[in-house]
Structure formats: C-alpha cells, structure tokens
Amino acid sequence: MSDIQIHQPTHQPAHQFAMVFDLNKCLGCQTCTVACKTQWTRGSGMEAMWWNIVNTMPGRGTPRNAFELGGGYQDGKPLPGELPGKRDWGEAWDFEYENVFFKSDGQGGDYLRPREHDGATPEWGPNWDEDIGGGEYPNSFFFYLPLVCMNCSNPPCLEACPRDTIYRREEDGIILIDEERCHGYRFCIEACPYKRIYFNEQRAIAQKCISCYPRLEEGVAPACVRQCPGRMRHVGYLDDPASQVSKLVHQWQVALPLRPDFEVQPNVFYIPPSMPLAFDDEGEFDDDASRIPMEDLRRLFGGGVDRALTIIEDERSNVAAGGQSELMDILISRNWQDMLGPFTQDPGVLKRPPSGDGG
C-alpha cells in the first residue's frame, strides 16, 4: 500500500479566508459558541453539535482526547483515525426542569442535574476539562483554545470522502460539505485530526462549521467573530498583504497553525499565550521561568512558538518604553472594524439579514 494516491483539489482558490485567534484575549466565555449555536445548529439532530467550541487547556478537548484520535497526515500519508461515540462528544443532556421547578419545594437541595438520553449521569461533554488546568500552585496555569473548522489547504476530510461530497470553495477556500450528496459514511470525521466534523444521527449526514459563508457573502463577519466580547478574532483574506490576518501570519509571524504536525495546513491561526512568570521558592517572580511548559506550546503550535512569543514580548516592551508598534496596535484592536477585514457589514441593517434556518 506504499503507492496510495492522495486526491486533493488541484486548483488554488482565488482568495483564502483565514482567521487568527489571539489566545491572550480569549475569556473562555463561550459567547462565540452560543452565537454559532443560535445561528446554525438548532435543527433536528444537531442538539449536541458545537461547530465552535472553546476548550480549556490543558485538557482532553471536545470530543474526548480530540487530538489523539488520529487523522491528518504523517510524511504525506493519511493516518487512520478513530470515530468517537456520542458519549465522547457529549450528548445533548436533559435537565430535570419539571422536577426542580414544579415538584420541589425549593428547600431540598434539588438542582438541575444533567442526564443523558438513557438517564445516566454524564461522564463527558463539551469542554469537560474546563476546571482542570495544569501546574502546581502557585504556578498553576490554564488558557483557552477556541476551535472551528480550520478550512485546511490540505483538507483530509475532502480527501477521505469517496463521494466527493466535500469541496473547497474556489472564491475563498472555505471547505463545505454538500449535505445533499452526503451519505453519512463518516470517513471525514475519522480523517479530521481536529475532530471538528459532527454526525447528524437524524439525517445520517456529516455537518460542520461553514465559516458563516452566507454572512461572508453579505460582507458580514462570522457570528463567532462578531459576537466575541474579547475581540480576539481577526478575519480576512490571507493573500491580502494589508489584512490583519496576513500581517499576523506572514509579516509578523506571531500567528501559528494549531498542531502543524497534522500536515493539513490549517487556515485558522493562533497567537500563542504569553506566559505569566513563575514564582520561585521565595514567592518572588522568576524572570527565567514560565508557568506554561514550553514543550506543551511547541506541541500545540510547532517550533515557531518560541520566536513568536519573543517577538510579541519585544514589541510589548517597545510600547512600554514609549515606542510605536504596528503589531501591538493590531493585537490591541484599537479599531474593532479593522479586525473584520472586508466583512464589516452590520447585519442588523440588512434588509434580509443572513440567517440560519436552524437546520
């Protein structure tokens, strides 16, 4: 099986839609998650779908052990992937509303216990490791890692589908699933190393983040981007040198792909978390030690993370000393609209705001 032929789209899109998430500004509030949920995944069979999810790191992710389930490529060859069951993704839990609101006297300590479809107590769910964190007090640490479809330039989902159900848009490189063509084989879910494709049991089809392409076509930024209270999401075309995404990825080289070892060339990039200084045994700041282990960050963002963090720190010092820094201006997001690239249209003033049909 050494001569396996990889099938990928031969054309390059006219533009490449990209996102940059600044992990130093993510609040972990899941407003993006709920914005996406409200917009796109209210339909039948989509109850447990979170096309956008924010995981607390260190953590095992969504679904459980998401990045350890295979998929992607190694030395250019597809890696087999596992299919997690819904107990690993997290079910759409039921809560005992009836019991708590109408049958309890309010004094018995009853509360809204989550229950799985068969009544079992959940043992996993989206961002289950929210409160775990890493390190030992006082050097404990955590950070948030938002995830959406990465719109990979080397998309393993597209390659895996034997029906050519998944395609890369010629105008912006967004990866979409043709739901009419999908027969629910789920090879795409196995092949996605980020596990960002869901299965709709009711319709027996695969579904995933669509980068809010109907909004983009109206000049409106994706719901997760526009709703982000932390203003940590930059969007635009990677091939436009004037765009913030291009400046952060190409010019300043501080926005990095997640798990580059997956070899899928994702088009979502991350500003790595700048690390708080560690405390030494005397309870003083240790200028030479950081709380987040560098090996953890290198595993997530590749070898370029050391340099990226150094660049950010240098520019921060520059500004602290009274200097000017384009990079800091971008990361501070002085002008919110500048983060949105060409997608600055206010959806509220459109005659027919782009909207999901709930399915």
Add this chain to the structure above:
Amino acid sequence: MVVASNLAVHRVDAELDDLLSPDAPAWDEAEESAIALVPTPLERQPSAYVQAAWQDRARGEVSEVRVRAVANTDAVTLRLEWGAERPQRRIDDVNVFSDACAVLFPEDGQEADLDTMGSPEQPVLAWFWRAGSDEPFSITAKGLGTVERTGEHPLRCRSRWASGRWRVVLAQPFAPPIQPAGTVPIAFAVWSGAVQERAGLKSYSGRFHELRFDHE
C-alpha cells in the same frame, strides 16, 4: 439449495403484500441459491484515506448470502438471507453503522463493470436496504463514488432479524431491465455494521449471476 450462477425465479399466484413477508409460505417453494461473497478490492476504494485506514482492518465479513426469487404477474421479489450474529439494527451513534444489503443490475440489462460500479457508458442500478428502516433506496451509479439516490421509486422492502440471521425482501414491479421473461445479470452486496462496513467497504458477489425468468 444450489450453488448459484443461475437464479431461477419461482412463479407464484400471490399478492405482492403477501410476498413481502420474509417468512411467507411462497418462499419455501422457491429454490435457494447460495451466493459466495468476497471483500471488495481495497485498492479500488476512491480515497487514499480509506485505503490507508482499512489495510489492516477486518472487512468483507459476510461470506455468503442466500437468495430466493419469486414473481407474480406484476413484480419480482427477492429475498436475501445472511448470518449476522451481532446485528446492527440502526444508526444510533456516531460510531455505529447499520447492516445493509443491495442487489445490482446493469442498467441496459446486458452488462456493466461490477468492480467499478458501472461507467458513464454502462451505468448500473441497484436496490439498497439499510437496517433501521424498510424504506429502501433505489440508486444508480456510473462509476465508483457516483451513487445517486433516485427520488420517487416503486421499490418496496421488508426485513426481519431472528436467530442470528437477516431476511430482507426487496420487491419492484417489472420495469426495464427486469422483464417477466428472459434473464438479467444480477450482483449482490452485504455490509456488516458490526465491523463498520460502509460505502465501498462491503462483501460483494465479485461477478454477475443470472436471474432467470424463463425456466418454467
């Protein structure tokens, strides 16, 4: 029971609704053919991922399907039976695949490439059933990865699993390429949900057999 190459269609005077029952008495009168099944060739799978992910995985689990065919004046009815000790009756989880079966014909009633699921010049059509529903799919294909479900179709189905075996009855009124006289090439496929078979990963007859209407 005979080892198939020819599958004789047994003529009956019965209503289609009665024949649809997997245990209808009419089935006892029909000759049973044992069709050997083999795994589909992995190198034909139209995806490098599928080839890589399945080179060391069990597949082609079902090695035989037993087929009986009966017809009344209006329709032909096929009953497929095979062993499934661990039946997958429905898709009820992300990692669950249901058992399934299909019969396939050259669209022109003459010939087509079975290994490629037909071609643009010689398409195939098939009747496909998947556990969890007795609403079968009528499909066409013009090559690997080109399966299309047809919208409205007269295909009917009923299924039953008992004692470790599936019995699935598929029925359709006579229409080209299946006519109430002569012969038509027919091929078979079974998917085992227990080993996550799906799409081109299945057991198939490896060649066409002949469904014969002219023997009586």
